[in-house]
Amino acid sequence: MSVKHAILGLLYEKPRHGYEIKTGFEQMVHQQWPLNSGQVYTTLERLVRDRLVEPLGEDVRDRKQYRITEAGKQELRRWLLEPVQKSLLKDEMFFKWLCARKMGFPEIDKMIMNQKKKMMETILQLTQLQAQLDREQHGDMILLIEGGLLHLEADLKWLQCLEEEGSSPAWEVQHEKKRE
Template sequence: MSIRHGLLVLLERGPRYGSRLRTEFEARTGGTWPLNIGQVYTTLGRLERDGMVVQDGEDEAGRVLYSLTEAGRAELRAWFARPVERASPPRDELAIKLALAVGVSGVDVRRVVEAQRRHVADALHEHVRRRAQALAEAPGHPDEVARLLVLEQLICHAEAEIRWLDHCEARLLRLTITRPE
């Protein structure tokens, strides 16, 4: 998720100060993508420079509040209307690791696959546990729905990675069986 757009979305609800934006961003994303407070203020500075937010006074504790401008609202509408580009997939360290491990002497690629499968299965169990917890807490609240969407995306990715690892293992087994010695 674009931090820039994430902060704009949160400011849509009304004026906020930096650390509150950080807390709300992490809550909405289920704590999956923690933000550095410096990153929040740097992004707010850029948004202010670009005319998307303005400083809007201070709260009772003296913290600077930021508000969304009409240009910020227009950017949000445009962002929500645009599909997320998937044309150039991100580099995947696991795919690179497995591709490079094939044929390296002393590396049992199937063991690499199995270690990754165990790791992803553990993560999957944790995501499922967190989803169950979120469902039990406040299943209809918008913040919980947002959290559930993120957790379910993580579950789907973990399940897909496990399926891909199963496929890799099967492919490696077939290559071992049919490869001439």
């Protein structure tokens, strides 16, 4: 997630001060990704330095307002049109599974079961959150949740494949042959 681009997006909508950016971001993501105030202000400083944002002065409460520049709008557009690259081959669970098989870890089935349990808990949490949201008011968040549920479903099927592959590591078989 790019805080820089989230700030540009919020400023594209209207000029804002730092705290308004923080709360606007948290509302946009339905409080699912907390944003540190310090991160907002350091990012704003970099955006000003890079001429993507400009300060407007202070409002009636002495809070510095910012607005997006034309260069900022171009950067936001560039980012929005750039496809997202997912790192499908750098999955942490798969790496754990590879290590467990390589070392002959005797609890590999338990490791997979723990992961499945964690995923099922997450599915339950997301399903409960989805049920609490109104589709008209929170349609974007519901779509995000539905995407997350689809990913989790695919990951559960993938874990089933790992289980079916068996926990008999190639390492163990190779070392048994050497012992003979």
